[in-house]
Amino acid sequence: MKLFKFAQSRSLWMMHFCTGCGAVELPPTMTSRFDMERFGIIPMATPRQSDLLLITGYLTVKTLKRVVRAYEQMPTPRYVIGFGSCTINGGMYWDSYNVIKKLELYIPVDLYINGCMPRPEAIIDAFLKLREMIDKGEANAWKKYIENYEWYKKNQAEVFDVEKWSLKK
Amino acid sequence: MSILYFFLYLLLVTIIGLLYMGAARKITAHIQNRYGPPVYQPILDVLKLFAKKDTASHGIMHSLGPVIAYTGIAATLLFLPLGNHTPLLHFNGDLFVVLYLLVVGPLGMALGAGESANSNATIGIARALSMMLGYEIIFFMATLPVFYHYGTASIYRVIQAQGAFPDWAAILFPISFIAGLFALQGLMGEKPFELVVAPHEIASGPMVEYGGKYLGLLQIWHAVGIIVETGLFVDIFFGPQSILWFFAGTFIVFFATVIVNAVMPRFRIEQAVRFYWGLPLLLSILGILQVYIWR
Numbered sequence: 001m002k003l004f005k006f007a008q009s010r011s012l013w014m015m016h017f018c019t020g021c022g023a024v025e026l027p028p029t030m031t032s033r034f035d036m037e038r039f040g041i042i043p044m045a046t047p048r049q050s051d052l053l054l055i056t057g058y059l060t061v062k063t064l065k066r067v068v069r070a071y072e073q074m075p076t077p078r079y080v081i082g083f084g085s086c087t088i089n090g091g092m093y094w095d096s097y098n099v100i101k102k103l104e105l106y107i108p109v110d111l112y113i114n115g116c117m118p119r120p121e122a123i124i125d126a127f128l129k130l131r132e133m134i135d136k137g138e139a140n141a142w143k144k145y146i147e148n149y150e151w152y153k154k155n156q157a158e159v160f161d162v163e164k165w166s167l168k169k
Numbered sequence: 170m171s172i173l174y175f176f177l178y179l180l181l182v183t184i185i186g187l188l189y190m191g192a193a194r195k196i197t198a199h200i201q202n203r204y205g206p207p208v209y210q211p212i213l214d215v216l217k218l219f220a221k222k223d224t225a226s227h228g229i230m231h232s233l234g235p236v237i238a239y240t241g242i243a244a245t246l247l248f249l250p251l252g253n254h255t256p257l258l259h260f261n262g263d264l265f266v267v268l269y270l271l272v273v274g275p276l277g278m279a280l281g282a283g284e285s286a287n288s289n290a291t292i293g294i295a296r297a298l299s300m301m302l303g304y305e306i307i308f309f310m311a312t313l314p315v316f317y318h319y320g321t322a323s324i325y326r327v328i329q330a331q332g333a334f335p336d337w338a339a340i341l342f343p344i345s346f347i348a349g350l351f352a353l354q355g356l357m358g359e360k361p362f363e364l365v366v367a368p369h370e371i372a373s374g375p376m377v378e379y380g381g382k383y384l385g386l387l388q389i390w391h392a393v394g395i396i397v398e399t400g401l402f403v404d405i406f407f408g409p410q411s412i413l414w415f416f417a418g419t420f421i422v423f424f425a426t427v428i429v430n431a432v433m434p435r436f437r438i439e440q441a442v443r444f445y446w447g448l449p450l451l452l453s454i455l456g457i458l459q460v461y462i463w464r
Contacts, residue, residue: 007216035203037194040210045372048225048380051217075221075381 008051008077009134011040012127015050017070019063021117022056022083029120041127047073052130057117058086058093059100061159068156071107071145078142079134081126082112091116105155108141175257179243179393185416186392187211192420193427200431211392215385224381227285234281235379235386241273242393249400250325252415259325264316267324267401268309271356272301274390278375285378293374296438297365303445304355304362310453311349312405314342314460324404331408339406345456346406351449353422355441356398359430362441370435399423 016026029036030043044050047070059067071080082103085091090101103109110133113126133139145152191208198205226232248263248270250256275297282290315338316322319330331338339346355362366374376387399419403410407418436444 004216004220007213008220011210011213011217013214032201032203035198035205037198037206038204040206040213045368046377046380048378049373049376049384073225075224077222 218385221381237277253409
């Protein structure tokens with residue numbers, strides 16, 4: 001079982017949900033300059049294959065629906081990294097009418113990287129921190145989603161137009 | 170006893186195949202001027218995938234698809250000699266059995282991915298089956314002169330009929346050998362014939378709905394597939410070798426495909442099939458003419 005834990009922390013397949021500006025900082029992290037593949041982290045194509053969801057930047061209500069759906073498709077154990085100020089408190093969109101301010105209310109987050117935008121060094125640092133957390137058994141946010149499922153669904157339903165999207169069915 | 174022997178053999182080939190995949194990632198990384206993951210990284214990936222707690226399935230066939238694919242490739246190992254080492258089964262005509270068993274993998278994947286009803290998976294499967302029209306014909310026509318020359322359709326006997334270095338089939342039939350190399354690139358699904366998986370285009374094609382344990386099974390299917398495909402090529406063209414030299418040979422052939430993979434873009438499906446029906450087909454016909462004139 002120790003071997004499985006070792007494998008889980010050393011092999012993270014990532015799906016980056018690039019909603020906007022974050023897409024600029026990730027290519028240098030993946031390619032020759034910063035090379036995140038040396039830590040066993042590679043981008044994957046679909047949520048079913050990935051362990052790590054990277055939310056880069058602001059989320060509108062419309063994209064949040066897609067994020068929740070992608071998150072629920074990922075097999076457990078799954079990890080979420082909130083990337084940039086927008087996922088923490090809304091960032092520069094703090095007074096926007098259709099951007100969510102706190103990602104934590106809708107899906108559980110293991111780790112935040114602050115900054116607008118964070119540099120690739122900060123992203124690599126966050127990946128190493130997540131690896132450390134998995135080794136110690138601290139990256140358990142996915143359990144929170146299962147235990148408090150009703151609460152998360154209630155928060156999601158508050159921002160979605162329930163009548164229009166018929167989420168209650 | 171031979172069942173136990175077969176499972177040990179399968180385990181050995183699976184681990185070596187996973188290390189080959191790791192070596193491919195390392196080589197690609199060095200070509201792109203980066204460090205790359207450790208060579209044992211695919212083993213960690215597979216362990217992680219098997220440690221997943223829950224995995225979504227879309228029905229019985231979807232779950233059985235990877236199992237069929239892996240079983241097909243494992244059955245091929247029964248007939249594959251590792252150099253001059255005797256395989257578990259050999260008879261006159263086992264080449265055709267191997268060629269049929271190589272199709273079981275993509276077919277298992279087609280059945281599994283079909284049930285997921287994902288359009289990307291359907292496109293991937295359609296491409297995989299169309300690609301076969303290209304490389305399968307070339308591969309068969311490239312190996313035909315060798316089997317014709319030695320008068321047998323058993324892989325084991327063809328190996329035994331060849332001698333040491335100058336008597337290799339690769340030296341006797343250089344044109345067929347080059348055509349075979351073209352076919353191997355498509356058989357392995359490496360770029361420029363990577364269009365079945367094509368992660369940036371159709372989101373990894375047939376694998377799009379697979380996750381967790383199923384994806385782990387598909388990973389080890391791919392790992393065994395690498396050894397089977399390069400091994401078949403080395404067996405037919407390089408004659409009897411000791412096991413170490415056999416793996417050295419497969420690694421050299423694999424290395425060549427990885428280098429081509431690292432520097433090539435991707436064909437579209439009609440470009441790929443048209444490419445195969447051009448120069449490689451001509452080369453393989455010339456190879457057959459050579460053995461016809463020679464006799």
